[in-house]
Amino acid sequence: MVNQDHLEVYGGIDTHADTHHVAAIDATGRRLADVQVPATAAGYQAALRFLRSWPGLVKVGIECTGSYGAGVSRAMQVADIAVSEVNRPNRFDRRIRGKSDPFDAYSAAEAVLSGRASAAPKGGDGLVESLRVLRTSRSSALTARTATINQIKGMLITAPEELRSRYRGLSNTKLIAALAASRPTPAPVTAAEATAYSLRLLARRWQALTEQIEDLSGHLQRLLEDHAPDLMSVFGCGRDTVAQLLITAGDNPDRLRSEAAFAALAGACPIPASSGKTNRHRLNRAGDRQANSALYHIVLVRLRYDQQTRNYATRRIAEGKTKMEIIRCLKRYLVRQLYPLIVQTLQPRRQTTAA
Template sequence: MTEFKKPKARRIVGGVDTHADTHHAAVVLMNGRRVADREFSATRAGYADLLEWMRSFGRLQAVGVEGTGSYGAALARHLSDAEVKVVEVNRPDRQQRRAKGKSDPLDSYSAAEAVLADRARAVPKSGNGLAESIRVLHLIRAGAVKARTACLNELQALLVTAPAELREQLGGLKKARLADACSRLRPSADLADPAQSVKVALRHLAGRYRALSAEIDATYDQLKTLVEQARPELPAIKGVGVETAAQLPVTCGDNPERLSSEGSFAALCGVSPVPASSGRTRRHRLNHGGDRQANRALYVVVLSRMSCGPPTRAYVERGTAEGLSKREIIRCLKRYVARQLYKVIVRPQAPAAESPVLS
């Protein structure tokens, strides 16, 4: 479209629709008037050109960026390093897209207008510290755990149709012992024989299982070291292991101060009740949003305390006597745990005393 440049004294807001290879940027005035849009390459040079282009239209107040956790992560870091306020923008909902259409220029303008109208307020993760290092190691470890489980399932499925001799030899063995036994098989060179081919396949699967186990153990030690550097208080809390202590800083990011209250942290973890009232009905429903991996981490902490924490078990007994179901009790406990962990992760300088219920 035609670009109209005005004096640099005016204030502007930017919006960016991000993709793998290109980013589409747009500029709007503070009164909502659309000024210009342009496409840039998703490279360091492209990020510099994008910022320079936006600033050529006036004083840049903020930039709304779609996908700050994926395609827009590098751009968000570049803008933050240049001391530009970055706001995370969700993509337009389906109803809005049906009404206004879908294109890269429209999406970039929509991002800028969401910031201007204060519909978008979230501060993205900075992704430049220990939390980002923990995230990438935690990600590959989780993938290795899934791959090892799939490998073990494949190995056991192969044994179901294996010759009777092999089934009797390996019967009753589980996991690491089964993998060790399969690695000691000695097939002959005659792969035309199904029995020998099965032995070869079992040896390959056993080698894969052992390699994945070694990777999982190595990344566990690396995660433990990083967690102790980032948040040494977390592993000391009852029920919080290395996995949980790694997931929660990842959820908050390297700039946890972006979470203004423990209620916002609870919402981010999906443990804050959502109002669902209408007319004379006053009720709340379960929060299905938030980071589900963080929600799972809180769930693991609660289960651990319910099994071996006397104060928590007393709380469960009291809640049961009052007519609450086990699921409702767990939801309440997850909210309590979120409140405690918020004070450690986001406000570590002023830790509060632990509630007896959380012990």
Template sequence: MTSEGAADIVDQDVFGGVDSHTDTVHVAVISDNGGHLADAEFATTTAGYAAALAFLTAHGRVIAVGVEGTSSYGAGFTRTARSHGHQVIEVNRPDKAERRRTGKSDPIDAYAAARAALSGRATSSPKDDTVGGIRALHNTARSAVKARTAALNQIGQVLVTAPEAIRSKYGQLKGTDRTEALARLRPAGDALHTAVLTALKSLARRVKELTAEHETLTRALDAEVTTHNPGLRATYGVGPDTAAQLLITAGGNPERMRTEASFAALCGAAPVPASSGRTNRHRLSRGGDRTANSALYRIALVRMSGDVRTRAYVTRQVAAGRTKKEIIRMLKRAIAREMFRCLTTTLNIPGIADLRPLRQAKNITLTTVAQHFGVWPTTISRLERGLSRDDDLAHAYRDWLRAA
């Protein structure tokens, strides 16, 4: 190749596409008019990522790189490319109709990712690594809950077919009482009784260990979430698990979500058009991140149970003739709007550290405070410890203590 030809290559604008896998990434390069230039495969190692970036830059100025799987198999390449100043765009895998039409292979998928970056069909920035620790703790805590549930179900199944003496003694117990009783067992009797009791004891101890593990992980998760976004965690009805899920869905760089409507759509809480002919209506979105949708649902249930404003809203909607399902849908949309503000803006959290010392200095019990405000003592205790947030109650509580 002549020096003039090499200069032309360096001066041209190119777009990259990456199809990522466990051990390899397939990289494709296209020109700014969509022409295929080259593709190659590289290992998912530091040296492989460096070689892949060198391969891209050798064909011209890299405008953007579309990567499939930026938060999974392509996370390593994404991290390396962004550290070298390249614009990385998150690309969804091609839909089934397109795959049936064009076929499926690593080069095909890599070129499709590059075309998605060129055409503007893919525009989302990948999530950064600031919520990586929250994601790891959240996933591990949820897996502990699933394993605990499986062990509890297995205990019930063993008791169904257990000998009558065992079933009558332990089958009537429920919850923690059953687990504690089975964990203290000393298997004895004939071979059948010994085997069944040994199995039940093992399962009960597994339940206790997983419960303790989940509590430890939840405390660590709560600390991480509170440090990352104290305003989100302090919002009424948002616990460690729901806050973590919303942060994972949004990513550590929430500026990638341009509007609260886009966040609602991401959580599957935005209505979508379902009109045809003379019919003009909307239906509930069934897409988006369903785990984030579940988090919004749990927040809605908590607020319907204990939040005064939400209960008043539900009462008004019931009087208007709406069903409970419709009301929850409306609440999820409103909660999505509030969560978007918590994720994208810095909220000032009113201090509550002075409440308990002030109460104790005046020898006032939790029961007295609860009776005055018409709430449970647990509500006041959680407010004092920062486990739940109610700014109106906190202000009224502080004024009452100062005047007492």
């Protein structure tokens, strides 16, 4: 009989919208037990009681800590239980052994035991979470506004000539204002009346979305100016790029081991692409693509307006570097410059939260 007081145990949680499956294994990988709990506050406490029934609990691996597993992950961290973020189970294993909630939960525990899952989950209770929520809402509003103006223009193309001639040649701003101020019949019957009525509604939708975008942009700007002034003052950095880089880093930057780790996370680390007599590196197509896009836009601004960056590009072109290779080098340099500022911005907030 094994003494549970001296038994090292690793937990795994497979998360879903309504239920979570919790499993435990020992240090040899032997399956101990598993249980299903609801995805509620009471279910999180049940999962805690289940895992704490083994005094030697070392760490818990949780899938989808940024979505379905966010609640249970926070509950574990509040209870001072070490948590690691687990990626999806290996597809080859799924083909061989099948898939089920217990299998995924045990796989999560095995990933923690083997060290394959070692990254700490992002914090979800600080500045970065506020930025993420606001930026997500703003991005969806931007997408909807673009779809709305495209729909307006498409509808005008097929509209009766009397409508097309009335709004022909107007800029987007004047077109929206004119359509929003129009007075079509309140009970449309003909195709022309229905088109005019729909165009006014779409124009007012565009105006409402623009108001939301401006409101959300103002809140993002205020938060960044208050909490990340050093980042905002870096040449080429703006509201959207700084917000995205902070979101990628997360509320707990200590999860990033080094500047090189952040470069890899943002897809800005050089990838060897040498063969034979060719010795070179290429752009990294892995990592967080939105963070990589933010770095790319900062580099473009610097290449256009910063003389020092333009001189660097001219020198590297003379050395035989391509434009994409120069941008890759500039991205990596940019990470080296921004990483200490990102840590400096977020670290005091973590210390304040912990206190």
